[in-house]
Amino acid sequence: MNPTDATLIELRDAIAEKKVSAVEITRTYLDRIEKHNGALNVYHEVYADRALDRAGQVDLGEVTGALAGVPIAIKDLLCTDYGHTTCSSKMLANFQAPYTATAVRKLEDAGAVILGKTNMDEFAMGSSTENSACGTTLNPWDTSRVPGGSSGGSAAAMAAGLCAASIGTDTGGSIRQPAALCGVVGMKPTYGRISRYGLVAFASSLDQVGPFTRTVADTALLLKIMMGQDALDSTSASVPVPEDVDRVDETPKGFRIGIAKQYMSDANDPAVAAATQQAIQVYKDHGATIVEVDLPHTEYGIPVYYIVATAEASSNLARYDGVHYGHRTDKPGDLIDLYCRSRAEGFGDEVKRRIMLGTYALSSGYYDAYYNRALKVRRLISNDFDTAFESCDAILCPTTTGPAFKIGEMSDDPLSMYLNDVYTVNCNLAGNVGITLPAGTTKVDGRDLPIGVQLLGPAFDEARLLRIARVFEAATDHHRARPPV
């Protein structure tokens, strides 16, 4: 077994059966991080000593659980009571939380070894991990290209074998888009499934924690551990987590796959279109009924998202003002000057752009025209899905319109950048489940670049969606493809 190429479950079992020690595994990953992190800029902070200590405790039997000894990376907006939590922002460059995010705590309670925190777009605002105070993360498949974002560091770490699994957050596609561009499995569970406590908020009604893994089974295991109601998060759902959510090999009988014309756009790269068609064929061959569904309000997703998300962000980020903690400007003239200069210096351009958009959308006289109307359309989009899921179990569609783009290609064109989320945002707006699976590669400029296909499912039905996803994975070898790292 090559530890940095194994699945999370394989590693876990090997450690449990004492075929390999947790310390050995952790050290192997730390060495690999040491070797490649400089080039890829995946991790902000690596907790080498802490990780080795934890691994040692696993080997001594002092730490046990379903993830005992498994090395995991987390996005740098999940707070831990050790190290820094910076959100890739100058604003929080020195921030140390005195608490640990519930999702991370659950992983650690199950014995996981946290390797470190990964790079991201500042405050999760972006689709390329270029908007980071810590520099751009490079795509392991082609280092002239972006890994996607905002959880680009977590996706790239997974693809490059710098962790056995990683955790990100998905507000409008921030797990699924980078997972697709880096060729790994990425899932956004139902809104409310995983506690947001300790997740530094971008857009509270959309943010959701989720995993990056090599396989569907690994994702299912991590979900089983992280999901569940949390008294510290009022919006976490009381819906019980099914015991068998990780039994992904139980193929649903006579399931139906929905195809929506709104996702089969001419704008899709031919390789994306072909991968999606191939996926349809795989499902046909494995007993699924293919049905057409209609999602008539799809096109409003991006504008609705950029109103709702920015409005919430403008409020969530108001606390970073240089008064109580975070970056503070030198020698402010007065209170207003302290606010203005601390925020001007602490935030990057994209964050400022979104704060301004959101502030405007909530302002006097504009609230009804923007925010309130956006909420109404959000409900229509959600209704579209509800109707569609009456006639199918999952909707199959591309995750992105194309493979990873060049670094700098869209940095001066925010609107094009925003369109990266076109196939992912509506799932967040509706609060549903979405998963992206590796679906092959396409050659661009002599390099293989991964393509993803996405499955969307109804809220709280993670178990079924994972089983449907597993059908595709079991029938293909795409998840075995590795970047040239």
Next chain:
Amino acid sequence: MPTAPADIKTTLIVGMEIHVELSTRSKMWTSAPNVAHSDYFDAEPNTLLDPVVIGMPGVLPVINEQAVEMAVRVGLALGCEIARTTKWDRKSYYYPDLPKNYQISQYDQPICGEGALDIPADDNGEASGGGEMRTIRITRAHLEEDAGKLMHEAPGGAPIDHSIVDLNRAGTPLLEIVTEPDFRSPDEAVTFGQMLRNICRHLGVTEGDMQRGHMRFEPNINVHIEKDGETFKTPIVEIKNLNSFKAVHGAITHEYQRQIDEWRDTGKVMGARSKSTRGWDDNKGITTPQREKEDEDEYRYFPDPDLVTVAIDDDWLSRIKQTVTELPDAKRSRYVDEYGLSPVDAGTLLDDPGLTRFYEDTIAVAADPKRAAAMLLNYGSKLANERGQGVHELGITPDQVKTIADLSSADKIGSTAAADLFALCCDSDDPAEALAEKHGLLQVSDTGALEGFVDQVLADAKNAKAIEDIRGGKDKAVGALMGQIMKLSKGQANPKLVTQMIVGKVRG
């Protein structure tokens, strides 16, 4: 209230916003202790904090159900419509005492809707006490979180070149009660404020300590001026943060005259954006201009996505209803009409909810209401004053009070001894009667024992003159003998019996 000159006729129009700090044990959105709870009144600055209070990244608010229940209780007492679902909104403004730079409040779905409170008043607006009532309409009451405190001088008043923030108060549950502009005089506003304070304290939702800012009043004031058949409405002024009834009265009184004067000077009347905010200078007794009130729209209200709506179902509501006890006004009537207390005594018993509860507990063990009241208000108040405690905190039990009252009714104890016994009961859990016996406080009513003392005194030659006077019908002369008998009996003789005996023996 000042009277307006004869050439114009004026009507004072006042509505009020009242902020009540609820006395829950923990804060509105987290388990950190609440500074408005009596256990934490004197906490050191910035010690009642946790990551939620100071708005650290990634932490989330979780609602305090007790605060919701308290708000509903007040709403029920004020006859408000109680919302079946209520939601939370963010009100945005930047200020260093507001850690998140937004306040979690309620915008369009407050917990309590329309209600009303009747206050005693008469037609010309002066509070009358003449039995006539005026209805003050309640617009709404909503829950929100209080902000911290920003200070520009060091504790103790020393000057500093920066500002300091104490966030102990941040996140304290705050009930904001809004009235319609139904007050026509400063007295009415004060009467209402006092009644509201009593209600809230009796409901146990606030300690109601005005000096600690547990209740803060913000009157909105303007004047309708009629001149030559035309009505002019002066621009509305909101006075911020009044925390005494004296200030409420003073600010409204001053503002009434000031607005009339200003209208005479400028002719300015109400219009778009004409509303302004003023503060109250307690020393000078005047209102002073403050920053112009921000327009409501600039607060960028929107539903807080970190919180879910709260449903108040029938079950919950009926459970809360059971906790809404008899309100102070109803109690007052009962005390006066049924127990025969004077209105003043009834008022004193109702001033302190702790004392009220203790009094009612005493009545509940079948003590005579009038005697029990007298004891609490005489012996109790004196001791409470000496010891710096509330009467209900002295340590005496309702049973002990009842026993002293009974002994007193049965003439088994004199008034001085009763006061001594009351004091002894405050420091002992023994039954009052046992304490009285132990300390020899019971009166001797055994005629055999008393007869010995009486005979001894009557036989004393120096008393011949007094005996003669008694025989001649001068009852007062008994007093001269009584002192000697008391001395012989060590103060325990029952004076009534002794008098009867002396008169009987002397007059045959």
